[in-house]
Amino acid sequence: MALISTQNDRTDLPLVVMPSIIESMVQPFREALPLLHDIARVRIYDDATLDGDVIVDRCADADAVMVIGFHVDDSMFDRLSDHVRCFSFGGTGVASYIDLSRARERGIAVTNVVRYGDHAVAEHTFALIMELSRRVGRLDAIVKSGRWDGLDGISLYGRTLGLIGFGGIAQAVADMATGFGMSTLVWNSHLHEEAVAAHHVTAVDDLGELLHRSDVASIHLPLTDSTTGIITADHLERLRPGTIVVNTARAEVIEPGALTRRLLRGDLLAGLDVFDHEPLPLDDPLRSVPGIVLTPHVAWRDDEAYRALSVQIVRAIAAFFTGSAFNRVV
Amino acid sequence: MALISTQNDRTDLPLVVMPSIIESMVQPFREALPLLHDIARVRIYDDATLDGDVIVDRCADADAVMVIGFHVDDSMFDRLSDHVRCFSFGGTGVASYIDLSRARERGIAVTNVVRYGDHAVAEHTFALIMELSRRVGRLDAIVKSGRWDGLDGISLYGRTLGLIGFGGIAQAVADMATGFGMSTLVWNSHLHEEAVAAHHVTAVDDLGELLHRSDVASIHLPLTDSTTGIITADHLERLRPGTIVVNTARAEVIEPGALTRRLLRGDLLAGLDVFDHEPLPLDDPLRSVPGIVLTPHVAWRDDEAYRALSVQIVRAIAAFFTGSAFNRVV
Numbered sequence: 141m142a143l144i145s146t147q148n149d150r151t152d153l154p155l156v157v158m159p160s161i162i163e164s165m166v167q168p169f170r171e172a173l174p175l176l177h178d179i180a181r182v183r184i185y186d187d188a189t190l191d192g193d194v195i196v197d198r199c200a201d202a203d204a205v206m207v208i209g210f211h212v213d214d215s216m217f218d219r220l221s222d223h224v225r226c227f228s229f230g231g232t233g234v235a236s237y238i239d240l241s242r243a244r245e246r247g248i249a250v251t252n253v254v255r256y257g258d259h260a261v262a263e264h265t266f267a268l269i270m271e272l273s274r275r276v277g278r279l280d281a282i283v284k285s286g287r288w289d290g291l292d293g294i295s296l297y298g299r300t301l302g303l304i305g306f307g308g309i310a311q312a313v314a315d316m317a318t319g320f321g322m323s324t325l326v327w328n329s330h331l332h333e334e335a336v337a338a339h340h341v342t343a344v345d346d347l348g349e350l351l352h353r354s355d356v357a358s359i360h361l362p363l364t365d366s367t368t369g370i371i372t373a374d375h376l377e378r379l380r381p382g383t384i385v386v387n388t389a390r391a392e393v394i395e396p397g398a399l400t401r402r403l404l405r406g407d408l409l410a411g412l413d414v415f416d417h418e419p420l421p422l423d424d425p426l427r428s429v430p431g432i433v434l435t436p437h438v439a440w441r442d443d444e445a446y447r448a449l450s451v452q453i454v455r456a457i458a459a460f461f462t463g464s465a466f467n468r469v470v
Numbered sequence: 471m472a473l474i475s476t477q478n479d480r481t482d483l484p485l486v487v488m489p490s491i492i493e494s495m496v497q498p499f500r501e502a503l504p505l506l507h508d509i510a511r512v513r514i515y516d517d518a519t520l521d522g523d524v525i526v527d528r529c530a531d532a533d534a535v536m537v538i539g540f541h542v543d544d545s546m547f548d549r550l551s552d553h554v555r556c557f558s559f560g561g562t563g564v565a566s567y568i569d570l571s572r573a574r575e576r577g578i579a580v581t582n583v584v585r586y587g588d589h590a591v592a593e594h595t596f597a598l599i600m601e602l603s604r605r606v607g608r609l610d611a612i613v614k615s616g617r618w619d620g621l622d623g624i625s626l627y628g629r630t631l632g633l634i635g636f637g638g639i640a641q642a643v644a645d646m647a648t649g650f651g652m653s654t655l656v657w658n659s660h661l662h663e664e665a666v667a668a669h670h671v672t673a674v675d676d677l678g679e680l681l682h683r684s685d686v687a688s689i690h691l692p693l694t695d696s697t698t699g700i701i702t703a704d705h706l707e708r709l710r711p712g713t714i715v716v717n718t719a720r721a722e723v724i725e726p727g728a729l730t731r732r733l734l735r736g737d738l739l740a741g742l743d744v745f746d747h748e749p750l751p752l753d754d755p756l757r758s759v760p761g762i763v764l765t766p767h768v769a770w771r772d773d774e775a776y777r778a779l780s781v782q783i784v785r786a787i788a789a790f791f792t793g794s795a796f797n798r799v800v
Contacts, residue, residue, distance in 0.1 A: 164622050259627035259651065266650075267604035267623075274597035274772075276741070277607010279765040284757065288749035288766045292494050293597075295774030297589035297642075312627075312651075319649020320596075321589065321642075411606070419618035427614065435609040436618045442604075444625030 143186035146173055150181055154203035154225075156457055158184040159195040160210055164441070168450035175454045179461050180204070192216050204228060204457050212238045221246050226460045228453045229253070234469055243470045250470040251456035255308050256448035257440035262312035264439035265358055265388045268411030269296070271433050272384045294384075297321040302354030304347065304371065305389065306331060310360035314339040325350050329366070347371065352378040356386070363390040373398035381407040388413045388439040403429040413439045473516035476503055480511055484533035486558075486787055488514040489525040490540055494771070498780035505784045509791050510534065522546050534558060534787050542568045551576050556790045558783045559583070564799055573800045580800035581786035585638050586778035587770035592642035594769035595688055595718045598741030599626070601763050602714045624714075624739075627651040632684030634677065634701065635719065636661060640690035644669040655680050659696070677701065682708040686716070693720040703728035711737040718743045718769040733759040743769045 143166065147153060156176065161169065166186055173182055185198055190210050196219045199205050205212075205220065208230035212220075217239060226249040227238055234240070234252040243250045271277050273294040282289060301317040303310045306328040314324045324341040327350040331343050344350040347370075351357055357379065361367045371394045379385065379402070387394070391414045403410050404425060411433040412426070418437055426432060452467060459466035473496065477483060486506065491499065496516055503512055515528055520540050526549045529535050535542075535550065538560035542550075547569060556579040557568055564570070564582040573580045601607050603624040612619060631647045633640045636658040644654045654671040657680040661673050674680040677700075681687055687709065691697045701724045709715065709732070717724075721744045733740050734755060741763040742756070748767055756762060782797060789796035 259625060260623060263600070263626055263650070264604055264606075264623060267600040267606045270593070270597040270600050271606040271610070274594050276594075276597045276601040276763060276765055277610055279768060280601070280607055280763045281611070283750060283764040283766050286752050290766050290768040290771060292776070293590060293594060293768065293772035295589060295772045296593055297774060315651070316646070316649040319646040320593070321645070420613060422616055433606060433610045434613040435606055436613050436620050438609060438620040438623070441620060442623035442625045444627060446622070 144170060144173070144184040145182065146176070147178075147181045150178075153178070154180045154461055155201055156180045156182045156204045156206060156228075157199045157202035158182075158206035158208065159198035160188045160190070160208065161186055162188055162209060165208065165446050165450060168443070168446040169454070171447070172450040172454040175451070175458050179458050196220060199224065204460065206230065206453055206457070207237060208453075210237075214239060214242065217242055221248060225249060226251070226457060228456045228460075229469075230449055230453050240470050248470070249460055249468065251453075251460065251467045252469050253449050253452040253456070253467060256452055257445040258308035258312055260442040260445040261309045261388050261439040262316065263442070264413060264435070265309070265313050265360075265386055266316050268386045268388065268413065268433060268435070269356055269358070269384055272386075272409040272411050272431075277433075296356070299323075299355035300325060300353055302327070302344075302350045302357040303341070303360060304328075304350065304357065305360035305362070306335060306341075307360060307362065309388075310358075311335060311339050313358060313360065314341050322356070325353055348375050348378040351375055351383075352380065354379075354383060356384040358386040359389045359393060361389050361393045363392050367393045369393070369395045371395065371398070373401065376402040379408060382409070384409045384411070386411045390414050391416045400425050400429075403432065406430045411435075413437055474500060474503070474514040475512065476506070477508075477511045480508075483508070484510045484555075484791055485531055486510045486512045486534045486536060487529045487532035488512075488536035488538065489528035490518045490520070491516055491538060492518055495538065495776050495780060498773075498776040499784070501777070502780040502784040505781070505788050509788050526550060529554065534790065536560065536783055536787070537567060538783075540567075544569060544572065547572055551578055555579060556581070556787065558786045558790075559799075560779055560783050570800050578800070579790055579798065581783075581790065581797045582799050583779050583782040583786075583797060586782055587772075587775040588638040588642055590772040590775040591639045591718050591769040592646065593772070594743060594765070595639070595643050595690075595716055596646050598716045598718065598743065598763060598765065599686055599688070599714055602716075602739040602741050602761075607763075626686070629653075629685035630655060630683055632657070632674075632680045632687045633671070633690055634658075634680065634687065635690035635692070636665060636671075637690060637692065639718075640688075641665060641669050643688060643690065644671050652686070655683055678705050678708040681705055681713075682710065684709075684713060686714040688716040689719045689723060691719050691723045693722050697723045699723070699725045701725065701728070703731065706732040709738060712739070714739045714741070716741045720744050721746045730755050730759075733762065736760045741765075743767055 204226040228251045301324045303326045326341045413435045456467045534556040558581045631654045633656045656671045743765045786797045
C-alpha cells in the first residue's frame with residue numbers, strides 16, 4: 141500500500157515510484173516532494189522490502205524509480221526497463237547497485253547523491269573521539285547502576301589531530317578540531333593547497349610520521365583501488381601509546397588484520413564505526429580490545445543527512461523530467 | 471608516609487606539606503615541583519585522608535600547606551597557625567574551605583587557583599551534547615550486547631546553541647560550536663561587547679527568548695547570591711520539544727525542582743553533570759527521565775585541568791616565598 145501519493149489526479153504527469161523506504165526517511169521525503177509539484181506524481185511505499193517481485197510490481201507503471209536500500213539486479217533492470225526512464229539512486233556508490241553500462245545501452249538515466257553525509261560523519265567522528273576522551277556513555281552507565289565513581293577525562297585542547305584523507309568529511313572534522321583548540325595535521329595522496337590553508341591544517345608527507353605525531357588519528361579515505369590496504373601494519377607501529385584512533389571511513393583502507401593486531405596490544409584508545417565484516421561477528425577479536433568503542437556503521441545517519449539525501453534524489457528527478465541534469469551519472 | 475619529598479637536606483629552605491592528595495594529581499604535582507627548586511622543600515602524602523588529627527600531624531613542621539580535598543576548619547586552622555604562614559588552596563571557592571577573616575587577622579597568606587578547568591568543563595559539555603545527539607555510548611552498549619540496531623543521530627551543523635552565562639567556559643564552548651557550524655546565542659547579566667564579537671556570538675536580552683530559540687541550551691553560570699535560582703520554571707517552559715539541555719555548572723542556578731518537573735514531561739533531551747544533591751540519590755526522580763544522560767560531577771576532571779591546578783598551586787607558593795604575589799586571596 142502506498143503511504144504517500146501526490147498529485148494522483150494529474151495523469152498527464154509522469155509517475156515516480158519509491159518501492160521501499162526506511163522509516164527515518166519518510167518525513168524528509170514528505171518535505172522534499174513539493175519540488176516535484178507540476179512535474180511528476182509520486183508514490184512512496186513505506187513498508188521496506190527487498191523482494192524483487194514486489195518491487196517490480198510496485199513500479200509497474202513508473203516512469204522513474206527512487207532506489208534506496210535495494211539492488212537493481214539485471215533481472216529487475218530488464219523487467220523495469222521497458223517503461224522506467226530514470227533510476228534515482230539514494231547513495232554515492234551507485235555502480236554497486238545498478239549496472240551502469242546496461243543503463244547506458246538502453247538509454248536510461250541514472251542519478252546518485254553526493255556529499256549528503258559529510259557533516260553527519262564528521263559529527264559522529266567527533267562523538268567517537270569524545271566518548272574516548274570523556275567517557276560520558278560509560279559514566280552514564282556507572283551513575284545509572286547506582287554508583288558515583290568518576291573517571292578522569294583526557295583533554296583535547298592543545299593536542300594534535302592527524303587526519304588521513306582530506307575530503308569534505310575530514311575538512312569538517314578539521315574545523316571542529318580548530319574550535320576545540322587542537323592543531324591538525326593532514327596526510328593525503330593529493331592535497332589542494334587552498335583547502336589546506338582554508339582549514340588551517342598542516343600537510344605531512346609521510347603517513348607514518350603523521351600517525352607518530354598525532355594524539356588523535358582519524359581515517360577519512362574513500363575506498364578505491366588505490367586506497368585499499370593503504371594503511372599498513374608498519375604505519376600503525378608508529379602510533380604512540382595512548383593515541384586515540386578513529387575510523388568512520390571504511391575498514392578496507394587498512395591492511396587486513398593489521399588494526400586488530402595493533403589494538404589487541406591494549407595501549408591505544410579506539411573508536412570504530414566500520415568493520416571488515418558487518419554486522420561485526422560475535423567472535424571478532426576486536427570485541428576483546430580493552431576500552432574499545434564500537435558503533436554499528438551509523439556515522440552517516442542523522443536528520444540532516446536524510447534531509448539532504450531526500451532533497452537531492454527529488455531534485456535529480458525534477459531535473460530529469462524538466463530536461464536539465466542534476467547528479468547525473470548516466 | 472610521604473610519597474614525594476624534595477630537597478630533604480636543604481633545611482635552610484621552608485617546608486611545604488601537602489597532607490592529602492588524590493591519585494590523579496600525583497604525577498602533575500611531580501612535574502610542577504621543579505618550580506620550587508631552591509625555594510622550598512616539599513613533602514606530599516599520597517594516601518588521601520580527611521582526618522584532622524592526621525592532617526595536623528603531617529603538617530607539624532610545615533611553613534606552607536597545600537590544601538586539596540579537605541576543609542581547614544577553625545580547630546585545624548588554630549593548631550596550624552603558629553607555624554604555617556601560607557595556605558595554598560586547590561580550587562576556586564576557597565572561602566568555603568578556609569576562614570579568610572581568620573587568616574587576615576593572623577596575617578596568614580591564602581591563595582587559590584583560577585580558571586584551571588575551563589577547557590575541561592567545556593569539553594565535557596560538548597561530550598554530553600554529543601552523547602545526546604549521536605548516542606555513541608548507547609550504540610557501543612548495543613554492539614557489545616551482540617546486536618546491530620542503529621540509531622539516527624541529530625545533526626548539530628546549522629543548529630542554534632544557546633549559552634546561559636558567558637565566562638571562560640562558555641566562551642570555549644562557543645568556539646567549539648563555531649567549529650561545528652552552529653550559530654550561538656548568549657544570555658548573561660553582563661556581556662562584554664569585545665567577548666561577544668571575538669567569539670562570534672549573538673547576545674539575547676531575554677533568557678526565556680534564548681531558551682526558546684535554542685536547539686541546544688547549555689548552562690555556564692557561576693553560583694552566586696544573584697544567580698541562585700535565576701533560571702525559573704517559566705523560563706524552562708519556553709524550551710521547544712526536542713531541545714538538548716545541558717548543565718555542567720551548578721544545579722542551584724535553577725529554581726528548585728523546576729528542571730526535574732520540566733524534564734519528566736519527556737520531550738527534552740538532557741545531559742547533567744551537577745545535581746542538587748550529590749551523589750545523586752538512588753530515588754531521585756531525575757533517574758526516571760527518558761533518555762537522560764548523567765555523569766557524576768566530573769566535568770572539571772582531566773589531565774590538563776590537573777596540570778593547570780598543580781602548576782598554579784606550586785607557583786602561588788613559590789611566589790609567596792619569593793616575596794611576590796600569585797593568586798593571592800589574603
